[in-house]
Amino acid sequence: MPGTLTSKRFKVDDMAAAVDFCFDRGWSDGLPVVPPTESAVGAMLDAVRLAPDAKLAYIRDRFVTVTAEKVAINAVMAGCKPEYMPVVVAAVEGIGDEGWSYHGPGTSTAGAAVLMIVNGPIARELDINAGDNLFGPGWRANLTIGRAVRLVMRNVCGSMPGLLDRGTVGHPGKLSYVIAENEAESPWTPLHVERGFRPEQSTVTVMAAEGPHQFYNQLSSTAEGVLITLADSMRISGNVMGQPHYCLVLAGEHMKTIAADGWDKKRIRQFVWEHTQNAHAHLKRTQRMAGAPEAGDESRMRPLVAAPDDILVVAAGGRAGAFSCFIPGWSSAKSSAAITKEIKR
Amino acid sequence: MSIEILDPTTPASPRPIEYSPRPGSLAGKRVALIENTKFNSDKLLQRIGQILKAEHGIAEWTMYRKHNASVPAHEEIIAAIKTSADVMVAGIGD
Numbered sequence: 115m116p117g118t119l120t121s122k123r124f125k126v127d128d129m130a131a132a133v134d135f136c137f138d139r140g141w142s143d144g145l146p147v148v149p150p151t152e153s154a155v156g157a158m159l160d161a162v163r164l165a166p167d168a169k170l171a172y173i174r175d176r177f178v179t180v181t182a183e184k185v186a187i188n189a190v191m192a193g194c195k196p197e198y199m200p201v202v203v204a205a206v207e208g209i210g211d212e213g214w215s216y217h218g219p220g221t222s223t224a225g226a227a228v229l230m231i232v233n234g235p236i237a238r239e240l241d242i243n244a245g246d247n248l249f250g251p252g253w254r255a256n257l258t259i260g261r262a263v264r265l266v267m268r269n270v271c272g273s274m275p276g277l278l279d280r281g282t283v284g285h286p287g288k289l290s291y292v293i294a295e296n297e298a299e300s301p302w303t304p305l306h307v308e309r310g311f312r313p314e315q316s317t318v319t320v321m322a323a324e325g326p327h328q329f330y331n332q333l334s335s336t337a338e339g340v341l342i343t344l345a346d347s348m349r350i351s352g353n354v355m356g357q358p359h360y361c362l363v364l365a366g367e368h369m370k371t372i373a374a375d376g377w378d379k380k381r382i383r384q385f386v387w388e389h390t391q392n393a394h395a396h397l398k399r400t401q402r403m404a405g406a407p408e409a410g411d412e413s414r415m416r417p418l419v420a421a422p423d424d425i426l427v428v429a430a431g432g433r434a435g436a437f438s439c440f441i442p443g444w445s446s447a448k449s450s451a452a453i454t455k456e457i458k459r
Numbered sequence: 460m461s462i463e464i465l466d467p468t469t470p471a472s473p474r475p476i477e478y479s480p481r482p483g484s485l486a487g488k489r490v491a492l493i494e495n496t497k498f499n500s501d502k503l504l505q506r507i508g509q510i511l512k513a514e515h516g517i518a519e520w521t522m523y524r525k526h527n528a529s530v531p532a533h534e535e536i537i538a539a540i541k542t543s544a545d546v547m548v549a550g551i552g553d
Contacts, residue, residue: 119465121465121466121467122465122466123463123464123465123466124463124464124465124466125461125462125463126461126462126463126464127461128460128461128462129462132462132464135464136464141467141468149462149464150464150465150467151462151463151464151465152463152465155465175531176471177471177472177474178469178471178472179469180469181469184467184468184469187465187466187467188467191467215529215530217529217530218527218528218529218530219529222529265467269467269468269469270467270468270469272471404498445527445528445529446496446527446528448526448527449527449528449529449530450529
């Protein structure tokens with residue numbers, strides 16, 4: 115490891131005492147952490163060939179520089195293997211990007227988590243789950259990479275629940291919210307290629323997001339049939355007055371049904387964008403838009419996002435089961451853009 | 460055997476904030492109200508403007524609107540307020 119670790123050091127009796135010490139100092143998300151020893155932190159930094167003082171992000175509203183050393187310490191605590199570290203680094207660069215606008219999703223009462231979508235060869239190499247039980251337990255990479263990012267937000271960027279992180283209800287994705295796209299079985303262009311990267315590059319896309327909303331369609335055998343159910347479930351969700359993004363996560367059976375009709379991601383986005391718009395009259399009657407309905411409001415439509423391209427489409431989830439999900443973004447249009455960063459190795 | 464662990468935190472760096480001098484009285488002052496775009500924030504600030512006029516004798520109040528709630532007031536607003544107001548009211552919250 116080039117360079118010296120400069121973080122303050124604490125001596126504790128043993129590993130068990132170290133776990134309790136981290137709880138007592140307020141460094142944990144509520145689960146036990148792996149004690150961050152110098153050798154473990156050094157291995158994290160070696161995995162990305164970064165000096166401890168390398169600057170990965172600057173959080174403007176907090177005047178905080180996020181260094182590789184602090185990211186490595188939090189990655190150890192989260193339970194990451196050293197080989198996960200490049201993904202954590204790229205995700206931290208993502209939430210530090212000006213376009214992601216950290217201060218909003220890092221603090222907001224609307225309770226966004228950082229949805230992280232991993233693309234490219236690294237997803238398969240690290241066994242980042244893209245299949246069964248997609249958002250659930252069972253995969254170390256999925257649970258510890260996201261946890262590391264959230265620990266950085268807490269311990270470095272100051273997003274402490276109840277203090278600077280004021281999520282009113284929050285959601286479990288704030289512990290970890292990492293998926294990979296199922297590129298091996300997907301019939302579609304991968305998300306990172308749509309966003310300007312080459313297929314052989316590895317990337318992580320960060321999006322400020324609510325939790326996943328599952329929808330059922332066990333009936334239809336057509337693309338339009340599945341997607342009209344999706345659109346009907348999605349039309350009233352999130353901040354219906356306008357959001358920066360939605361993410362559609364289309365799982366095995368739905369993916370195959372939609373692809374069998376020849377629909378690509380562009381057509382999916384266009385269809386869903388057109389079929390999730392709300393009449394101003396409905397938004398006013400249901401107290402989502404101010405004012406009383408006026409002439410023309412029944413046919414005056416408001417889309418969930420400004421343009422079809424604001425909808426991210428990802429192929430992921432188990433092969434069996436006619437279920438998929440949509441994920442609303444956070445806050446209002448233009449408040450936080452999804453950012454894709456290359457995972458450098 | 461004891462072990463040594465590393466501190467994962469970075470304290471926020473302290474920074475000096477210089478406050479403008481407060482006026483002794485609001486009478487005759489021009490007041491800028493900064494609206495954060497959230498529902499009803501304009502109504503709340505309008506009411507504050509009315510109270511400042513009725514009870515404290517301000518000359519006028521003007522409402523400014525941020526781009527969105529999660530970002531600081533943008534340069535154009537700050538520049539306008541510097542030349543057209545003596546006092547401003549900014550609200551944070553939902």
